[in-house]
Amino acid sequence: MVRPGGRSARVQRSVHEAVRDLTAESGRDALTVPLIAARAGVTPSTIYRRWGDLQELLSDVAVERLRPEAPPEDRGSLAxxxxxxxELFLDEMASPAGRAYIRDALLGDPDGSNAGQCSAYAAEQIDAVLSRAADRGEKTPEVEMVIDRVVSPxxxxxxxxxxxxDAAYARRxxxxxxxxxR
Amino acid sequence: MVRPGGRSARVQRSVHEAVRDLTAESGRDALTVPLIAARAGVTPSTIYRRWGDLQELLSDVAVERLRPEAPPEDRGSLAxxxxxxxELFLDEMASPAGRAYIRDALLGDPDGSNAGQCSAYAAEQIDAVLSRAADRGEKTPEVEMVIDRVVSPxxxxxxxxxxxxDAAYARRxxxxxxxxxR
DNA sequence: GCTTCTAAGGCAATCCCTTTGCTTTAAGAT
DNA sequence: ATCTTAAAGCAAAGGGATTGCCTTAGAAGC
Incomplete structure (x- = not known):
């Protein structure tokens, strides 16, 4: 039974916030469950019971941060x-912060669902670009092909x-x- | 000063061996540094000083296991x-054991050198295949292209x-x- | 071969993260 | 309003991680 408006949601928000704040202040190496719990105003056992361990919590936070905030900009042509x-994708993902989030997302992810979510985000963005191009009448490659040929490398x-x-690699x-x- | 024939080498071997044995016996989730140390006949502090933490040790062991044992078989043609x-690469890497090793290799690898080693192994194998084909007079793609188009996806x-x-994906x-x- | 030097391992004490049983709270259902 | 039950709090115990100091063993110079 999910209680999205209740205490659980408040705890989740404050814990995620604590992770973001402490990461920014002290760096991710300094993070520990008791530290995060204290900042979030909860007890460590709450975090251990809900997330299992630090890595799974970080994986959750990482996926949240890897979610794209807006659909890709419309510049008028598929190309x-x-x-x-x-270029933007490479830039964000290859940055130190991006690499850290990717590692975290993969790391504390026993069943692969968080990693799958990351891949789904990219697929959504690509699909938006391709659909728009198709609506304009352009011939487009498949989403799968773009994932294999651009995202994967x-x-x-x-x-x-x-x-x-670098950006030139993404362009190539x-x-x-x-x-x-096409 | 490296002392390859001495105590350091013995410790390294017995620790790696302990990791492999304990993984096989009790599963990787049951691994702890003190357990490995006890099995290897060393003290935990030795492991912490040499490897830093459990993840870096597992990363080391994983890379060792991901090293190819022989050059690719010669079947007479590039294709x-x-x-x-x-097909073999996909099979080995996608197996539960392979996935676990990849994760371990990526995980405890602060500077990316272990991951780089994995990539270098694949590049070596591909280069061997391509060089052999070139010697036969076949036209071959670049190693980089095979990495981008086969290994990456x-x-x-x-x-x-x-x-x-599945194997069909590798063939495609x-x-x-x-x-x-070509 | 013997002495010297030093990197690496052993030991032990400390810290604090992790885990778990029990209790309490609060959100939703009747 | 009362009841039910996830989920959080509390606290104690167990053990993994860390570190200063000492000991050992391999390598170099004589």
Missing amino acids: DDLTSWA IMYRILFRPTGL LTAEVLDDG | DDLTSWA IMYRILFRPTGL LTAEVLDDG
């Missing part, structure tokens, strides 16, 4: 829309090869998928 | 070699979208990169 989305490099990532990947897919 | 390598799905991964990715790249 422009997709290219600028990919970017994420792979972020996770496994921390060097050589986008140009290639548009050449092949 | 056959690359396809069967990709597979790893992305393993990490972010745990469903719908390989076929596409061979069509485009």
Whole structure:
């Protein structure tokens, strides 16, 4: 039984807020469950019971922060829309903060649902860009193809090869998928 | 000063061995530093001083296990070699054990060097396949292209979208990169 | 070979994170 | 208004993480 307006919701909000505040103040390495609990005004056992451990809590907070805040900007053409989305995506994800969120999201995620949520966010944004282009009458690649050809290489490099990532790489990947897919 | 034949090497071996044994016996969730230390015949502080924490130790062990044991089999043609390598790669990485090792490798890896090593292993194997094909006179894609178009999508799905991964996907990715790249 | 030097491991005490049984509270149902 | 029951609070115990100090063993110089 979910009680979205009640005490549970208040606790969830204050705990998430405490994580964000303490991360900003002292860095994520300084985070501990008792610290977060004290800041949030709850007892540690509440956090342990609801989230299991620190990593799962951080994973929750990370996914929340990786949620896109607005649909991709409309620049008038598929090529422009997709290219600028990919540049922005790379930029956000490859930043130190972005990398930290990705790691956290993957880390405390026993069943993969948080990671799946991240992927779903990207798919939504891409789908918005492609649908808009289709409405304009442009021929578009499949969402799956954009994920395989643009999102995957970017994420792979972020996770496994921390060097050589820049906007030009995002542009090249986008140009290639548009050449092949429409 | 490295002392490869001495006590350090013995400790390293016995600790790694203890991790493997205990993982097999009791599962990775049951692992703790004191447990591993006891099995390895060392004190916990030794492990903390050498590896920092449990996650970094597990990351070390994971990378060791992700090292390929032999060069890819020679089946006579680039298409056959690359396809069967990709199928094997997907199979090993997507297995429960493979996923666990990937997670561990990424997890306890503050500077990204362990993850980089994993990527280097894959690049080596691919390079071996491509060089062999080039020696036969076949036209081959670049290693980078195979990583972007075959390895990345597979790893992305393993990490972010745990469903719908099978040998057919590996074959499709390989076929596409061979069509485009030679 | 013997002495010297030093990186690495052992030991032990301390701190505090984690876990858990029991109690209390508050949101929703009747 | 009363009842029910998730969920939070409390507190104690257990044990993992950390660190200063000491000991050991391998390597280098004589």
